[in-house]
Amino acid sequence: MGFDRREFIKIAGISALAGLGSRAAFELLQPGELEATSASYAANQGALNAKRWAMVIDMQKCLPQEGCKDCMHRCHRLHNVPDFGNAKDEIKWIWKEAFAHAFPEQESEYLAERLHHEPFVVLCNHCANPPCVRVCPTKATFKRKQDGIVTMDMHRCIGCRFCMAACPYGSRSFNWRDPRGRNAQGEPFLEEINREYPTRNKGVVEKCNFCVERLAQGKNPACVEACRHGALVFGDLADDHSEVREILREHYTIRRKPELGTDPSVFYIV
Amino acid sequence: MLEKALRGNRGYWMWIALLMGIIGVGFLFYLQQLRDGLTITGMGRDVSWGFYVAQFTYLVGVAASAVMLVMPYYLHDYKKFGKIVILGEFLAVSAVSMCVLFIFVDLGQPFRVMNVVLHPTLNSVMFWDMIVLSGYFVLNIIIGWATLGAERKGVQPADWVKPLIYLSIPWAVSIHTVTAFLYAGLPGRHLWLTAILAARFLASAFASGPALLIILCLIVRRVTRFDPGKEAIQTLAKIVTYAMITNVFFLLLEFFTAFYSGIPGHKHSLQYLFFGLDGYGKLVPFMWTFVFLAAVGIALLLVPKWRRQENLLAVAAVAVVVSTWIDKGMGLVVGGFIPNPFEQVVEYGPTGPELSITLGVWAIGFLILTILYKVAVGVKEETAA
Numbered sequence: 001m002g003f004d005r006r007e008f009i010k011i012a013g014i015s016a017l018a019g020l021g022s023r024a025a026f027e028l029l030q031p032g033e034l035e036a037t038s039a040s041y042a043a044n045q046g047a048l049n050a051k052r053w054a055m056v057i058d059m060q061k062c063l064p065q066e067g068c069k070d071c072m073h074r075c076h077r078l079h080n081v082p083d084f085g086n087a088k089d090e091i092k093w094i095w096k097e098a099f100a101h102a103f104p105e106q107e108s109e110y111l112a113e114r115l116h117h118e119p120f121v122v123l124c125n126h127c128a129n130p131p132c133v134r135v136c137p138t139k140a141t142f143k144r145k146q147d148g149i150v151t152m153d154m155h156r157c158i159g160c161r162f163c164m165a166a167c168p169y170g171s172r173s174f175n176w177r178d179p180r181g182r183n184a185q186g187e188p189f190l191e192e193i194n195r196e197y198p199t200r201n202k203g204v205v206e207k208c209n210f211c212v213e214r215l216a217q218g219k220n221p222a223c224v225e226a227c228r229h230g231a232l233v234f235g236d237l238a239d240d241h242s243e244v245r246e247i248l249r250e251h252y253t254i255r256r257k258p259e260l261g262t263d264p265s266v267f268y269i270v
Numbered sequence: 271m272l273e274k275a276l277r278g279n280r281g282y283w284m285w286i287a288l289l290m291g292i293i294g295v296g297f298l299f300y301l302q303q304l305r306d307g308l309t310i311t312g313m314g315r316d317v318s319w320g321f322y323v324a325q326f327t328y329l330v331g332v333a334a335s336a337v338m339l340v341m342p343y344y345l346h347d348y349k350k351f352g353k354i355v356i357l358g359e360f361l362a363v364s365a366v367s368m369c370v371l372f373i374f375v376d377l378g379q380p381f382r383v384m385n386v387v388l389h390p391t392l393n394s395v396m397f398w399d400m401i402v403l404s405g406y407f408v409l410n411i412i413i414g415w416a417t418l419g420a421e422r423k424g425v426q427p428a429d430w431v432k433p434l435i436y437l438s439i440p441w442a443v444s445i446h447t448v449t450a451f452l453y454a455g456l457p458g459r460h461l462w463l464t465a466i467l468a469a470r471f472l473a474s475a476f477a478s479g480p481a482l483l484i485i486l487c488l489i490v491r492r493v494t495r496f497d498p499g500k501e502a503i504q505t506l507a508k509i510v511t512y513a514m515i516t517n518v519f520f521l522l523l524e525f526f527t528a529f530y531s532g533i534p535g536h537k538h539s540l541q542y543l544f545f546g547l548d549g550y551g552k553l554v555p556f557m558w559t560f561v562f563l564a565a566v567g568i569a570l571l572l573v574p575k576w577r578r579q580e581n582l583l584a585v586a587a588v589a590v591v592v593s594t595w596i597d598k599g600m601g602l603v604v605g606g607f608i609p610n611p612f613e614q615v616v617e618y619g620p621t622g623p624e625l626s627i628t629l630g631v632w633a634i635g636f637l638i639l640t641i642l643y644k645v646a647v648g649v650k651e652e653t654a655a
Contacts, residue, residue, distance in 0.1 A: 087616075088314030101612035105535075131457055137396035138385040158385050159308075159378020162396055164318040168458025170611035174318060174378060176309040202307040203378025260457035 296630015
C-alpha cells in the first residue's frame with residue numbers, strides 16, 4: 001500500500017478546499033456568470049408574462065354551443081392525456097360538469113332553466129391559496145412565484161395522492177395505469193403522441209397547468225386558442241387594464257367554492 | 271436475544287410458515303401492482319385512497335396505544351403493568367412497521383419515496399407524519415430492547431433509557447394527532463374537517479390498541495409459560511371501557527353538529543355511511559355492524575361481572591377491535607371521499623389483489639410481532655426459571 005495516513009489527509013484536505021472554493025473561483029473568473037445563466041433560463045424571449053394568470057369563462061357564449069368540445073379535445077391532444085375508456089381511471093384536465101355539480105352549494109330546483117342542467121366547463125382553478133401545494137410532501141406540486149400558476153414536476157411526484165384528497169374541485173387525476181400502454185384489444189391509450197409535450201409514466205398525478213409550456217413560447221393556453229366563440233378569456237388578474245379585469249368589472253361573475261378560502265383564479269359569467 | 275426467535279416448537283414454526291405463505295402471496299400481487307399500476311385496486315379518481323390508507327390510519331392508533339401501558343407503569347408506578355409494558359412497546363413497533371408498509375404499497379412511485387427526505391416540505395403534514403412515525407418506531411425499539419436486555423441480566427435499565435421513556439409518552443400522542451391532521455386540515459372534505467378528529471383518533475386508539483393487547487395477552491398465556499397477569503388484563507379492560515365510550519360519544523357529537531345545524535355538506539358523508547345516499551349504500555351494513563359491535567363491546571366491558579370473565583372479555587375485545595377498525599379505518603377514509611367534490615356518489619370496494627396485498631402487510635406485521643414477542647416471552651421465561 002503506497003498510501004499512508006498523511007497522504008490521505010493531504011488529498012482529502014485539498015479535495016475539500018477545491019469543493020468549497022469552486023463556486024467562489026467561478027465568481028472570481030467570470031463575475032455574474034452563474035446568476036446570468038439561471039436568469040436567462042427563467043425569462044424566455046417573447047414569453048407571455050403576468051403577475052397572476054386568470055381565466056374568465058363566459059357561459060353565455062359557451063352554453064349555446066351544445067356538444068362543442070373543442071377546448072377539451074385540443075387540450076387533451078396537446079398534453080397527451082390518455083383515454084383509458086373507464087370512469088374510474090379517467091384522466092382529465094378540462095371537462096364539463098352540470099351546474100349543480102360544479103357549484104353544488106348554489107343548487108336550487110328553481111334555478112334558471114338555461115343554466116340548471118347545463119354543462120359548465122371546469123378545470124384547475126389555479127388557486128392563489130392552493131391546498132394541493134400545501135399538502136404535497138415533495139414540492140412536486142408548486143405555485144410559480146412569478147405568475148401564480150399551480151403546476152407540477154411529474155418526475156418528483158411520488159404518487160401519494162394527498163393532493164387529490166386536498167383539492168376541493170376534483171381537478172387532479174392520477175395515472176392509475178400506464179398511459180403509454182395499450183388496452184386489452186391492443187389499442188394504445190394515446191392515439192397520437194404530441195412530441196412537443198412529455199407523456200407521463202404510471203403512478204403520478206397530473207392536472208391542467210394553464211399551458212405554462214405555451215406561455216413560455218408566447219402563445220395563449222390551448223383551450224383559449226381552440227375556442228371559436230371567444231368564451232374563454234385569459235389574462236393578468238393583477239393588471240388593472242387587462243382584458244380579464246375589464247370583463248370582471250362589467251359582469252357579475254362567480255367562482256367555485258370561494259368560501260373555502262382557496263381564492264380561485266377561474267371566474268364564470270353565468 | 272434475537273436467538274430466542276430461532277428456537278421454537280412445532281406450532282411456532284407452523285405459524286411462521288403460515289405467515290410467510292401469506293406474505294408470499296401478497297408479494298406476488300404487489301409485483302402485479304408494480305407492473306400494472308394501482309388500477310388493480312378498487313381506488314379511482316373519486317375515491318383516491320382506500321383500503322391501504324385505511325389500515326395505515328387504524329394502525330397508527332394501535333401504535334399510539336402503547337402509551338396506555340407506559341404512562342401507568344412509568345409515571346404512576348402501577349407495578350402490575352411491569353410484566354406487560356414490553357408487549358405494548360413491541361406491539362407499537364410492529365404496528366408502525368405496518369403503517370410504513372401500507373403507505374409504501376399505496377404509492378404510485380414507490381421507488382421515489384426518498385423524495386420526502388430529499389425535498390423536506392415543512393408545510394406538508396405528511397412530512398411531519400413521517401418524522402413522528404419513524405421517531406416513534408426508533409424510540410420503542412430502543413426502549414423495548416434496552417429494558418428487556420436489562421431484565422435478562424437482572425439489573426435496572428441504563429439511566430439514559432428513562433428520558434427516552436418519558437419522551438415516548440407525548441410522542442405517542444403526537445403520532446395520532448399528526449395523522450389526524452392529515453385529514454382534518456383539508457378544505458372541502460366535510461367528514462374530516464372537524465376539530466375533534468384528533469381527539470376521536472386518540473379515543474379510538476386507546477380503545478382498539480389495548481383491546482388488541484388483551485387478545486394478545488390471552489394468546490400469550492395460552493401458548494407460553496408466561497402469564498401477563500389477571501389483574502393487568504383487567505386494568506387494560508377498564509382502559510378500553512373508558513376509551514371506547516369516549517370514542518362513541520365523540521362520534522355522536524359529530525352527528526349532533528351535522529344534523530342539528532342541517533348543513534348539507536356536513537350531513538352527506540354521515541348519511542352515506544349510515545343510511546345510504548342517492549340510492550348508494552355499500553358501506554351501510556358495515557357501519558351498522560360497527561354500531562352493533564360497539565354496543566356489544568361496551569355492554570360486556572361495562573358490567574364488572576362480565577368483564578371479569580375472561581371468555582366474555584375476549585369477545586368484548588374482539589368486538590372493540592373490529593368495530594373501531596370499521597369506523598376509523600374503512601368508514602372514515604372511504605366516507606371522506608363520498609360524495610366527491612361534485613356532490614356525486616362514486617362507491618368503492620377493495621379488489622382481490624388489494625386484499626391480498628393488505629393481508630400480506632398484516633402478515634409482515636404479525637411476523638415482526640411474533641419474533642419480538644418470542645424474544646420478550648423467552649426472556650421472561652428465562653428470568654422466571
